[in-house]
Amino acid sequence: MPRPTITQVAALAGVSIASASRALNDQIASAETIEKVRKAAAELGYIPDSRARSLKLGRTQQLAYAVADIGNPVYVEMMSAVQHVVAASGYRLVISSTGTTSTSLEVVDELRRGHVDGLILSPLRVTDELIQALELAPVPVVVLGRAPEESTIDSVRADSPRGMRMVVDHLVATGRRRLVFLNGPRDTTPGRLREEGFLAAMAAHPDAEGRTFAAPDFTIASGYAAAQKVLDDADDAPLDAIVAANDLIGIGALHAADDLGWSVPGDLSITGMDNTELAEVTRPGLTSVDLGAAERGRLAAELLLARIAEPTRAVHTVTVAPSLTIRASSMAKPLAQATAERGVG
Template sequence: MKRKSVTSRDVARLAGVSQSAVSRSFSPNASVSDKTRKKVMEAARELGYRPNTIARSLITRSSRTIAVVTYSLENPFYTFVLERASRFFQKQGYHLLLFFAPSDRGFDSVIEEIIRSQVEGVLMLAITLDTEQAETVADFGIPVVIVNRTVNYAGISQVGCDNHRGGFWAGSYLASLGHRRIAYLAGLEDSSTNQQRYEGFVAGLASRGQECHAVEVGNYRYLDASQATRRLFAAPSVPDALFAANDLMAIAAMETLRHELGLAVPEEVSVIGFDDIPMSTWPSHSLTTLQQPVEQMVVKATELLLEQIAHADTEPEHIMLPVTPMLRGSTRRPGGAGAEAAPETD
């Protein structure tokens, strides 16, 4: 025998409240007393009731769904961002749909699926867009915020950090420690973060009268970075310092240097990363790095997206937040042989 479906009217009758009170009890941030909500939840559990969110979205014309698009969660920085964003949106009564866009095809590979999903907004984590793609996204009328990437287009909100300043500090600081063969371990070559960090790095070296010794590409991935490190240190003239475009690659480089190549970090090679993921603080890594203000980035991005969802005429914003150098044990100590005055860390 087919079981009769339980309705909100059944829950209201058992709880002794109105049907609208049942609806409010299942709506985050709705006005309802704790006493009423408790009675409704007890009645719902007893009857086995679950609200029909699809039916509700048809009535309210609101899916309460946000699309999160990323190319990978290998980098712990993005799992951290995703966790914080998820907690924020859940408190506001939104559900998240996660989409993966391969780095070689980008947003084009998922845009049709996102549109079919009837999401109310899109949060992009490290997705690279060109100007034409950005214009296409804006034309669909779905609010979009990009986190940790920039695009030369004013019509989409963007939240990131001062990558150029961080790269400048890394180049200048390594040179100030007395290093003379300072290499760069690149991320995804066409990504704005990689380009800005590299340009800043080169400028920082130039401020100390130096040039970049060598470049290899690690694609922001652990295995790729390990292979890139092997290539750097198989060359006739090997680096004595390395700036990696993210912490995951910096950690891969340090482990390759120590455990495969038998080189001491930082005595023979100094290493700097970028992000300040939790692993960078572990004693076995003790990575000198540039800290991105992840909490601020998440708050700014999620607030911007919800504001655009609530008010269609909200103007897009481009927000750049500062980075903070975190000095640890993967770099030489200032004041050693050949060292100069260290650069400012503000």
């Protein structure tokens, strides 16, 4: 079937081509004309050509979402939420994957091609150079992460230090006194922020002891090996809780504890962070902190649409509060029993 043209729509509606176009694309016409033209367009199955239209309007009706790795479950959760808001507003979502070694600068460069009206970027590293590029970008950008205080970029951030505080408070409240933080690499943003958060949280509990140990990776295998080491050394350096920097390390620790004959949570509490689907399927289930990935995605999309609608509005920096899901891996043991066994308190 040949595609119907605006000329045919105009002829059927009995108006000029210019009127038909204005009525359809810009809603600038009398109510009666708009109604006539819409009816004719519907009858013929006419759909405006989005390329011609976007060129004329100077808008593409597309937004981009760029992340390091589109297969990472945390980014997927964000993307689903972004897509939901974007689609409901009549925009299309273009995905790019920056790769884990990228500075994200190419994504910002690409914006000059004019293929989108805005960008949501979740950079692995927020450098000064990147922020400067974003401030000069030809379309609005929202950063999922930590933009500097003085920048003019809208941003949405998680609060992993506060999440870490919730975990530590929970463990201490359930009778744990000797906590080991199992981190991934410390030279990553999550590694640095989560370890700082752990140490700050421990400082609030002078009756408990905290130490840290870094695994080479945020993976199950890395967590397994690190936990094995920590548990093997337990005679010299006793512990009653492992605070993992993410769920994968926590799952590795659960498996290591099982293999070495430690009862969880009888002898040892174990917690994770990110509250991925994986935390629900282990036995015992893994206590974990939800950093609100879906909520962050939703807010980022809403900030971007608001910025497009009103380019001069005030800069927004939004922080999403974490929440703790307590599962069997850190259920309370009676305090008296813990004290008697470990001789601390």
